[in-house]
Amino acid sequence: MHWNVIANNLTYLLVGAYPHGELGGLAMTILMALGGIFGAFWLGLVFGLMRLSKKRWLYLPALAYIEIIRGTPLLMLIFWFYFLAPVLWGRSLPGHQSALISLIIFTSAYIAEIVRAGVLGLPKGQMEAARGTGLSRMRAMRHVILPQALFNMVPSFVNQFVSLTKDTSLAFIIGVNELTKAATQVNNRTMVAPTEIFITIALLYFVICYVLTAFSRRLEKKIMRYQARQR
Amino acid sequence: MAYTFDWKLVLGGEYGGWIVQGLATTLKISALAIFCSLALGTLIAVLRLTRMRPLVWFSVAFTEFFRNTPLLVQIFFWYFGSYSVLPEVVNKWLYRQDFEFAAGVIALTVYTAAFIAEDIRSGIFAIPKTQIEASRATGLSFLQSMRFVILPQAFRIIIPPLISQFLNVVKNSSLVMTIGVMDLTYMTRQIESYTFHGFEAFTVATLIYLAISLVVSFTVNIYNKRVLKLIPY
Numbered sequence: 001m002h003w004n005v006i007a008n009n010l011t012y013l014l015v016g017a018y019p020h021g022e023l024g025g026l027a028m029t030i031l032m033a034l035g036g037i038f039g040a041f042w043l044g045l046v047f048g049l050m051r052l053s054k055k056r057w058l059y060l061p062a063l064a065y066i067e068i069i070r071g072t073p074l075l076m077l078i079f080w081f082y083f084l085a086p087v088l089w090g091r092s093l094p095g096h097q098s099a100l101i102s103l104i105i106f107t108s109a110y111i112a113e114i115v116r117a118g119v120l121g122l123p124k125g126q127m128e129a130a131r132g133t134g135l136s137r138m139r140a141m142r143h144v145i146l147p148q149a150l151f152n153m154v155p156s157f158v159n160q161f162v163s164l165t166k167d168t169s170l171a172f173i174i175g176v177n178e179l180t181k182a183a184t185q186v187n188n189r190t191m192v193a194p195t196e197i198f199i200t201i202a203l204l205y206f207v208i209c210y211v212l213t214a215f216s217r218r219l220e221k222k223i224m225r226y227q228a229r230q231r
Numbered sequence: 232m233a234y235t236f237d238w239k240l241v242l243g244g245e246y247g248g249w250i251v252q253g254l255a256t257t258l259k260i261s262a263l264a265i266f267c268s269l270a271l272g273t274l275i276a277v278l279r280l281t282r283m284r285p286l287v288w289f290s291v292a293f294t295e296f297f298r299n300t301p302l303l304v305q306i307f308f309w310y311f312g313s314y315s316v317l318p319e320v321v322n323k324w325l326y327r328q329d330f331e332f333a334a335g336v337i338a339l340t341v342y343t344a345a346f347i348a349e350d351i352r353s354g355i356f357a358i359p360k361t362q363i364e365a366s367r368a369t370g371l372s373f374l375q376s377m378r379f380v381i382l383p384q385a386f387r388i389i390i391p392p393l394i395s396q397f398l399n400v401v402k403n404s405s406l407v408m409t410i411g412v413m414d415l416t417y418m419t420r421q422i423e424s425y426t427f428h429g430f431e432a433f434t435v436a437t438l439i440y441l442a443i444s445l446v447v448s449f450t451v452n453i454y455n456k457r458v459l460k461l462i463p464y
Contacts, residue, residue, distance in 0.1 A: 001315075071444030072437050073405040075416055080437070083429045087234050162299065169301035173409060180303055187311065195312035202300040202308060209299035 002193035006200050009186045013201065016177055024177035026204055032100060032178060033165040039104035040164070041157070044111025049141070051116050062112065069109035074167055078102040082174045099171035107164050114156045118149035152223055158216035162209045169205075179204060234430065241431045246422050250435060253418030260332065260414060261401045264339035268400070269393075271340060272347030277377055279352055290348070297345035303406055305342055310334040310410040335407035343400050350396065354389035355381055391459070394451050398444055405440075415439060 006013075016024020023031070050062035069077070081098040085091075093101075122145060130140035172180040183201045187194050240246055278290040297305070310331070314322050325333050358381055366376035386393075408417035419436040423429035 067445065068441060071402075071441040071448075073402040073416065073440055075405040075408075076419075076433065076437050076440060079416075079420065079423075079429075080433055083423060083433070087430060166299075166301040169303040170406070172303065180301070180307070183304075184307070195308075195315045198304060198308040198312045202296075202304050205300045205304060206296060210295060213295075213299060 001196060002190075003196055005186070005190045005193040006196055009190075012186060013179065013182050013204070016182060022177060025182040026179045028096075028176070028178040029165065029168050029180075029205075030208070032096070032103065032168045032171060032176070033161065035100055036103040036107060036164050036168070037157075037161045039100070040107035040111050040160075043104060043108035045115055047108060047112035048115025048119070051112060052119055066109045066112050069106060070113075074102065074106045074170055075173065077106050078170055078174060095174045096171065096176045099168075099174060099176050103164060103167060103171070106167070107160060110160055110163075111157070114153050114160065115149070118153040118156070119145055121152065122149055152227055155216040155220040155223065158212055158219070162212050162216075165209055165212075166205065236431060237428055238431055240426060240428050241422060241435050246426065246432070249418045249422060250415065250432070250439075253413060253415035253436075254439060256412065257401065257404055257414040257416075260335055260339065260407060260412065261397075261404045263336050264343060264400050264404065265397050267336065267340040268343035268347055271344035273351055273382070275344060275348035276351035276355065279348070280355065280377075281373070294345045294348050297341055298349070302338065302342045302403055303409065306335065306338040306406055306410060309338045309341075313337075331407070331411045334410060335404070335412045339400060339404060339407070342403070343396060346396055346399075347393065350389050350392045351385060354385035357388050358384050388459075391451050391455055394447060398447055401443055402440065 013025050015027045016022055018024070018027065047062045047065055050058045051066060053059050053062075078099060081093070081102045082095070085093045085098055119141075126148065127140060127145060130144040131137065135143065168178055169180040171178055172184065175181070179201055183197050187197050190197075241250060275290050275293055278286045279294075281287065313334070317325070362384070363376055363381055366380040367373070371379065404414060405416040408414055408420065411417075413421075415436050419429075419432045422432040426432075
């Protein structure tokens, strides 16, 4: 085995050429995941609420959006944005931007479903009571339903974040310099240690994702105690 | 930049043929992976329920590790790095096959099996405990009561989540293009680089993936409405 290959390239795998060059490796993976979940949360919230609306012109587009995105492989979306941005906007986007846009759009469809499940999971009495005190539907949503629903949904968001972290590896295919790309670069350069390299990066991904998964499980148990329930 | 659409290009002739070939490969690799991962996933789930510590640990480690690492990395591992961890005989056998395809099937199988194992486990937990106690009391062994009493009931409950896992396999199978398996996504990119008519090729491929997903999930919804209601718990 050639574990010294890993020892020699560990900094490159973790932060890329930074501080002398571009940031890459694991740091880039984490940055993309954070940026992705932030964007996907807001976009997903909008589509989730639209999907819950009773107005046809609001929920039909949201339904179509969610179904289309969830029925398409992420890789396909990444290619769409990468190859079609030049056609649509007349100039090409840098790889990490178009990958981030694809990740946000892809994840937002799943977040929208989480939001919808969270809101529908609350007892009906919450909305009725809020409307009964004279709040409009929008304000009841904003002040009564969403604060509870979003809190209950935190474990699902964390799980989605784990998926997103794993999905950032696909950005490698269009040349974004994140962990998987760094690994293939090291592999192509050294050529003797593919097993060691891919085991190492699998472990790096695993540590991040497993810590988050374990956290979300504990959180889920805690939250269960405080949930408003149907009686 | 002006772009002229040429739908005939991808709907027939040589490039249309490529798409059909790609679709066939996608379906073939997905079907194989679904079949193998169902078997492996069931095994892993049952191991978790045995009383033997090492088996339980193995099952937990398997599901946690393969669920929490990216599929792409796993594909690369099986493709580039598996030769030094697998026995010589297996390597030789694998290299005699279509190795890209085999590595893709293995990666998809192992990744999906981890998810399927969790689904099956939750299905088994949904069966009241008295079922296994009663079946054990009638004199069935652990394996027999799994085989004849618990699993048949558990599978009925978990058909919807299992099918959505199968759909994920079809979508995830697009990643095997990175190691050169000529699936639908690979062929689409190929057409893009041959003709610069990526728009048409991507549209057709996306519609194909979408059609598979929508048809299957529509069927599952009907199942949910008609059949799942009949199950008492």
